[in-house]
Amino acid sequence: MADLKFTDDQASAEESAAIDAVIGDERATVHEHPRVIRGGTKRRHRMRHLLLPALHALQTESGWISPGGLNYICEQLQVPPAEAFGVASFYELFKVDQAPGHDEAVTHVCVDGPCRAGSAQVIAGIKAGGGHVHESPCLGQCERPTAVFVQGRRGPNVVKADAPNVLAQHGEPALRLLHRVGVVDPESLDSYRSHGGYAALDAAIAAGPDAVIASLTESGLSGRGGAAFPTGIKWRGVRDADGDTKHIVANCDESEPGTFKDRIVMESDPFALVEAMTIAAVTTGAENGWIYVRGEYPLATARVQNAIDLARSAGLLGDDVAHSGQRFDIEVRRGAGAYICGEETALFNSLEGFRGEPRNKPPYPTTHGLFNQPTAINNPETLLNVLPIVLEGAASYRSVGTESSPGTRLFCLSGDVGNPGLYEFAFGVTLGEVLERAGGVEGELQAVLLGGAAGTFVDSTSLDMALTLEDTRAAGTTLGSGVVMVFNQNADMTDTCTRIAEFFRNESCGQCVPCRVGAVRQHEMLVELRTGGPAMPDDRRQLHDDMARAMADSSICGLGHTACSAVASALTLGLIGTSQ
Amino acid sequence: MVGLATVLGAGGGTSSYKEIEETDVILLWGSNAREAHPIFFHHLLKGLDNGATMYAVDPRRTSSARFADLWLGIEVGSDVALANTVAREIIAADLHDKAFVAHSTRNFAELKAAVEPYTLERGAELTGVPADAIREMAHAYATAEKAQILWTLGITEHHNAVDNVLALCNLALLTGHVGRWGSGLVPLRGQNNVQGGGDMGALPDKFPGFQNVNDPDAIAKFEAAWGTKLNPEPGIHLTLMFEAMERSEIKAVYVIGENPADSEADINHARAMLASLDLLVVQDIFLTRTAEMADVVFPASIAWAESNGTVTSSERRVQRVRAAVTPPGEARDDIQILFDLAALMGVDWGQANPEQLWDELRSLSPMHAGMSWERLEAAGGLQWPCPSLDHPGSPFLHAWLWADDLDGREPAPFSAVVHQGPKEELTDEFPLRLTTGRALDSYNTGVQSGGFNSPIRYGDALDMNPADARALSIVDGEVVQVSSPRGSVEMAVRFQPDIPEGLTFTTFHFPELVDANVLTSDAWDKRSGTAEFKAASIRVDRLVGAAHG
Amino acid sequence: MTAVYNNNTADASAEVAVTISIDGADVIVPEGATVLDACNAAGVDTPTLCYAENLTAVNACRLCVVEMDGSRTLIPSCSRPAEDGMVIKTDSERVRHSRKMVLEFLGSGVDLSQADELGTWSEFYGADADRYGPAPARINEPVKIQDDLYIRDYDKCVLCYKCVEACGDDAQHTFAISVSGRGFDARISTEFDITLPDSACVYCGNCVAVCPTNALQFKTEFDLRTVGEWRPEEHEVTTTVCSYCGVGCNLEMHVQDNTIVKVTSPNDHDVTSGHLCIKGRFGWQYVQPTIERGPTT
Ligand SMILES: Cc1cc2nc3c(=O)[nH]c(=O)nc-3n(C[C@H](O)[C@H](O)[C@H](O)COP(=O)(O)O)c2cc1C
Ligand code: SF4
Numbered sequence A: 001m002a003d004l005k006f007t008d009d010q011a012s013a014e015e016s017a018a019i020d021a022v023i024g025d026e027r028a029t030v031h032e033h034p035r036v037i038r039g040g041t042k043r044r045h046r047m048r049h050l051l052l053p054a055l056h057a058l059q060t061e062s063g064w065i066s067p068g069g070l071n072y073i074c075e076q077l078q079v080p081p082a083e084a085f086g087v088a089s090f091y092e093l094f095k096v097d098q099a100p101g102h103d104e105a106v107t108h109v110c111v112d113g114p115c116r117a118g119s120a121q122v123i124a125g126i127k128a129g130g131g132h133v134h135e136s137p138c139l140g141q142c143e144r145p146t147a148v149f150v151q152g153r154r155g156p157n158v159v160k161a162d163a164p165n166v167l168a169q170h171g172e173p174a175l176r177l178l179h180r181v182g183v184v185d186p187e188s189l190d191s192y193r194s195h196g197g198y199a200a201l202d203a204a205i206a207a208g209p210d211a212v213i214a215s216l217t218e219s220g221l222s223g224r225g226g227a228a229f230p231t232g233i234k235w236r237g238v239r240d241a242d243g244d245t246k247h248i249v250a251n252c253d254e255s256e257p258g259t260f261k262d263r264i265v266m267e268s269d270p271f272a273l274v275e276a277m278t279i280a281a282v283t284t285g286a287e288n289g290w291i292y293v294r295g296e297y298p299l300a301t302a303r304v305q306n307a308i309d310l311a312r313s314a315g316l317l318g319d320d321v322a323h324s325g326q327r328f329d330i331e332v333r334r335g336a337g338a339y340i341c342g343e344e345t346a347l348f349n350s351l352e353g354f355r356g357e358p359r360n361k362p363p364y365p366t367t368h369g370l371f372n373q374p375t376a377i378n379n380p381e382t383l384l385n386v387l388p389i390v391l392e393g394a395a396s397y398r399s400v401g402t403e404s405s406p407g408t409r410l411f412c413l414s415g416d417v418g419n420p421g422l423y424e425f426a427f428g429v430t431l432g433e434v435l436e437r438a439g440g441v442e443g444e445l446q447a448v449l450l451g452g453a454a455g456t457f458v459d460s461t462s463l464d465m466a467l468t469l470e471d472t473r474a475a476g477t478t479l480g481s482g483v484v485m486v487f488n489q490n491a492d493m494t495d496t497c498t499r500i501a502e503f504f505r506n507e508s509c510g511q512c513v514p515c516r517v518g519a520v521r522q523h524e525m526l527v528e529l530r531t532g533g534p535a536m537p538d539d540r541r542q543l544h545d546d547m548a549r550a551m552a553d554s555s556i557c558g559l560g561h562t563a564c565s566a567v568a569s570a571l572t573l574g575l576i577g578t579s580q
Numbered sequence B: 001m002v003g004l005a006t007v008l009g010a011g012g013g014t015s016s017y018k019e020i021e022e023t024d025v026i027l028l029w030g031s032n033a034r035e036a037h038p039i040f041f042h043h044l045l046k047g048l049d050n051g052a053t054m055y056a057v058d059p060r061r062t063s064s065a066r067f068a069d070l071w072l073g074i075e076v077g078s079d080v081a082l083a084n085t086v087a088r089e090i091i092a093a094d095l096h097d098k099a100f101v102a103h104s105t106r107n108f109a110e111l112k113a114a115v116e117p118y119t120l121e122r123g124a125e126l127t128g129v130p131a132d133a134i135r136e137m138a139h140a141y142a143t144a145e146k147a148q149i150l151w152t153l154g155i156t157e158h159h160n161a162v163d164n165v166l167a168l169c170n171l172a173l174l175t176g177h178v179g180r181w182g183s184g185l186v187p188l189r190g191q192n193n194v195q196g197g198g199d200m201g202a203l204p205d206k207f208p209g210f211q212n213v214n215d216p217d218a219i220a221k222f223e224a225a226w227g228t229k230l231n232p233e234p235g236i237h238l239t240l241m242f243e244a245m246e247r248s249e250i251k252a253v254y255v256i257g258e259n260p261a262d263s264e265a266d267i268n269h270a271r272a273m274l275a276s277l278d279l280l281v282v283q284d285i286f287l288t289r290t291a292e293m294a295d296v297v298f299p300a301s302i303a304w305a306e307s308n309g310t311v312t313s314s315e316r317r318v319q320r321v322r323a324a325v326t327p328p329g330e331a332r333d334d335i336q337i338l339f340d341l342a343a344l345m346g347v348d349w350g351q352a353n354p355e356q357l358w359d360e361l362r363s364l365s366p367m368h369a370g371m372s373w374e375r376l377e378a379a380g381g382l383q384w385p386c387p388s389l390d391h392p393g394s395p396f397l398h399a400w401l402w403a404d405d406l407d408g409r410e411p412a413p414f415s416a417v418v419h420q421g422p423k424e425e426l427t428d429e430f431p432l433r434l435t436t437g438r439a440l441d442s443y444n445t446g447v448q449s450g451g452f453n454s455p456i457r458y459g460d461a462l463d464m465n466p467a468d469a470r471a472l473s474i475v476d477g478e479v480v481q482v483s484s485p486r487g488s489v490e491m492a493v494r495f496q497p498d499i500p501e502g503l504t505f506t507t508f509h510f511p512e513l514v515d516a517n518v519l520t521s522d523a524w525d526k527r528s529g530t531a532e533f534k535a536a537s538i539r540v541d542r543l544v545g546a547a548h549g
Numbered sequence C: 001m002t003a004v005y006n007n008n009t010a011d012a013s014a015e016v017a018v019t020i021s022i023d024g025a026d027v028i029v030p031e032g033a034t035v036l037d038a039c040n041a042a043g044v045d046t047p048t049l050c051y052a053e054n055l056t057a058v059n060a061c062r063l064c065v066v067e068m069d070g071s072r073t074l075i076p077s078c079s080r081p082a083e084d085g086m087v088i089k090t091d092s093e094r095v096r097h098s099r100k101m102v103l104e105f106l107g108s109g110v111d112l113s114q115a116d117e118l119g120t121w122s123e124f125y126g127a128d129a130d131r132y133g134p135a136p137a138r139i140n141e142p143v144k145i146q147d148d149l150y151i152r153d154y155d156k157c158v159l160c161y162k163c164v165e166a167c168g169d170d171a172q173h174t175f176a177i178s179v180s181g182r183g184f185d186a187r188i189s190t191e192f193d194i195t196l197p198d199s200a201c202v203y204c205g206n207c208v209a210v211c212p213t214n215a216l217q218f219k220t221e222f223d224l225r226t227v228g229e230w231r232p233e234e235h236e237v238t239t240t241v242c243s244y245c246g247v248g249c250n251l252e253m254h255v256q257d258n259t260i261v262k263v264t265s266p267n268d269h270d271v272t273s274g275h276l277c278i279k280g281r282f283g284w285q286y287v288q289p290t291i292e293r294g295p296t297t
């Protein structure tokens, strides 16, 4: 609770109606009688998670977070206005100032990676047509540059839909994770069922939690969101954790530059995500599911929501999931433009209605996750893997891939290759083979960014590297979120690295000193290099090295740990900072 | 103080602040602790964060009540009715702690009979609060593992203050919510040393350490120590003193550190009485309104900043105050003034030394005996009773209630009390209820807190429900005439949606702005001597010539 | 912490001890103690910035990091619970390097001129805040003077979150200020940056009391500094008890030239935990003729 004090600004009738629509009927204080008012700390805590949806409603209604609207939200939820403002101002998609044209649609144009080259022209075009533009970090459509996302102000958000046969590997029998993409009707439960959907849930219920966890552990499945943590151990941790209320969270905040796999899965095979989460629920005993989708993915959000609604009507979600006797339901939450909210603990804070700042670990999410309760949080790709493991068993699952990296992996190919797009390969495929399958490098290969902005650059000497967890780790690089971004000889690597540094500067949550300041200093250093280069003096190299070490050693979260790695690899490979 | 002493034998809050952090249910009753006791409220907030449920009983939805899980906005002066209804409901629902009641209390049958008429329906009628809310509070309190009742002036500034406290004590005795860690009865003291004043015997009928002036053993002890004969007759408290002045039985008054000319409930009367005295001596750090009327003024140094000694807090913690600055001009330490006066009267008390005085107290007051000056210096204070040097002090009182033999004491008595309502009934002429209270940044009559420039001070205003104000065509901020049967003042109206219709509220910090106490009632409690600040009847009129809009 | 409540706490849960190695020496601390507590017990001086004994650790500054065997990254000692068998190094090259860099980073963007402790540590670790080019970005905000009690000089703000915590759920529960914005643009602010008197602020001064860099200052101090009359080395500090309500808050009166210039409360006293209300914090001014004041803007 707090001493709430409001400025005199009032919400418009439209604003309060829009906010009411998402908050629902409950209120943090209820006037039950002229002499009886219900409220209190517990009630207020219970409602706090509605802050983010309420801010979305206000932003959409008014085109900005107006003081009157914010007051209204705070009054209904009993959130201190300063805190709510702190939350709103954290996110890119919320505007806390009333800029001219704030209530007209804004086109977000991606200025990262492969979109960078064409972005200037697109932006100029939109501006010439009188439109409003916002330069955006990666929009998760790297296979089809230049990516745009239209943020409706007083209107819907829009992104382009993919053609159904989006995959270059369409119809290939080896596809385990993507076999339904472009095949199934993403809006039809029947279609999903007729392509093998929900067989895995039945199998999981029949086998029971311990058997499911045993095969997951045996399968060697590890997380695909970046950290590669063994999924079986994670689920076991949640199952064993004390607590009546447990959560399954699908981390669909996908914002790592170069990554678009989760979007395609959600848009093209949303029931698979819902089914896999339901398996997680019956396995861990969680009753609450959450899908946190990045705010720039309106189509994915709609498809996932539709899948949930249909599953619920079919009894596959709700009080008695598929006659298992267990309750489980899923809520969809939209992010609002913050890369850091993909970090699992930042995601929890964001979902709970706080600033998306990562928490220090330990304690870990398995025991202290969402609402400080036991939580299994997974990347959608990780969850997709659960379906074949449950259906076919661990042995069959392990029949492809390597001993330490069993199974297949999704790769997001973008940049200077013949056929950018989403691919699925067994672990162990070499980088060269991947590039080949994606249509080969256009022009002469200069560098490949593996793992996204948080990953590292490699050059042609790495073409024979097997893409497995162990080989990439040994080579000092990472598969990360599966990004394979290709740069040919024409790419301006200094500019590319400067943009990567700028990305981290903009996306650092600002909580810890090494990352908040270090990311800025790195960016300043690269701007200096871009204008004063090409060679980087030794003392600057040393300084970058000093910063990188401290940030990797002492930042709170993965963002700070890896914010210097791409630039450092570019320096090491001589892609930037040399006199030629 | 009186009520607690009657039931439990000690006039002190039963619990430590720390306990509220670990309690389960809190009844905040007639206390706006958020503003009047902000640092105690920090402890309470920790309790809420730890999961405690709070019920706030107050005619106004105060800033404290805003933190409550449920606010019960009772009619002013219906506290006994509510407490009795809660008691009856607890008994009717069979939720009382029967073992505790049997073992540790007496007069249960009388209580049961006395509260029998207070059904939920009748309670709802008397308090204005729906039966459901009363039932919910009763059940939550009774079924909690640990629960506390806290109160302040909202309970004690009534003509029936003692009844109010007794009624609350009944609830704790019914449920066993006293004498244990985390449960208790906590009166929050309004001034930094009200508790200490009582501890030191600044009560009409007590020696230091709550020893009765008419107890022969005590008299003998004090007479031996002080080498003089002592009067065994209890004295009288302030309100009676004013009545005695009216009858000219009291002709000379020595006021130390009080400002009755501004702070009495009916100040017109108080000022007239003070003016009629033969001799008025005032010892104060300010030239207060009372001091202005005095024949002799002794300028005193500021106890907490310019002198050395001790004070006792609401949790019975005795702590050292120390001189941080030297007093200006001729101001002297309070003790020094008394010593000097004694010398002029022909008695030599020697050097005024706070530590020696303290040791004298320890030799006479058993509950202070273990609190050596060094221990007080070192430990950040000690909570009484602390009978010996190896005693750690007492975070909570009355553990004896849970002892097999009650430590040889009598079981604690229930008290049959009846609802009386405010002395001053609402009439057609004075149809609105006025109640008073404190604001966060100000204090009592404002002499001290006026010394700094608070950015959040809004000055005295009459808070009214907008509906009441609009019915009189009054706009927010309008200056109006406020009258009670005793007098009238002009003050600004402030619209306050959180105050129920029919009720008005003002602070009493700015006598120079408005004499709010001109308005308040002179009814008072015969036993405790507290005056009824909390329930006057008033009318509000627009000023003649105010434009009608 | 000096335990002021000396008996009868209900949860006198049996204290389990854990043994942890600090720079090669075994230290025994009670369960629930942090690595920082263990460092203190071992007599190892550790720089901290965002940590305070009366606030929940937010471990944001990363100044207190230490090296732990088996951990890929350094760990914040202020918040990491000590566990049996932990092996900690507090003076390894990695630790010294990270601490030095944190101090350099801060010095390169924030006015630390009144953060005396940070200055001492910067020297100790050899931090060179000047090696970040000619014009590193910094906060650059004018001093906010909006009333007669506080000033806020965010050019000195290291974003340690202490003020936000003290105003929020660690003490005051008023939540008048919060962190707004993101990354390097994050600031401590009211909603829409409205003035403090317009905000929910109740002027308890608890934010000012915890600020480690003097970004938040009592106006009395600010005014004296402005005229060059702030002489902390001469201050006499006397602990007494507040004269207002009956809660019994201890006040530390900071006196310069027989004039009270600032009031704090001891962090280790269980009544206040260092926190006060407006009356205790500012209600002393009647004790003396008001000291010279500067303008309010
Ligand atoms: C800055 C940052 C951003 C991240 N973004 C994502 C993301 O968008 N999606 C994701 O699944 N994991 C992301 N992660 C990793 C998550 O913290 C977490 O490890 C993952 O969701 C766990 O799921 P998994 O075990 O299935 O990989 C991110 C981590 C960091 C440090
Ligand atoms: S490393 Fe960066 S993003 Fe992560 S918590 Fe620290 S400041 Fe925030």
Ligand code: SF4
Pocket (backbone or CB within 6 Å): C156, C157, C158, C159, C160, C161, C162, C163, C164, C188, C207, C210, C211, C212, C213, C214, C215, C216
């Ligand atoms: S103003 Fe002070 S206390 Fe607040 S975050 Fe900045 S440095 Fe910390």
Ligand code: FES
Pocket (backbone or CB within 6 Å): C047, C048, C049, C050, C051, C058, C059, C060, C061, C062, C063, C064, C065, C076, C077, C078, C079
């Ligand atoms: S003092 Fe530990 S992180 Fe700041």
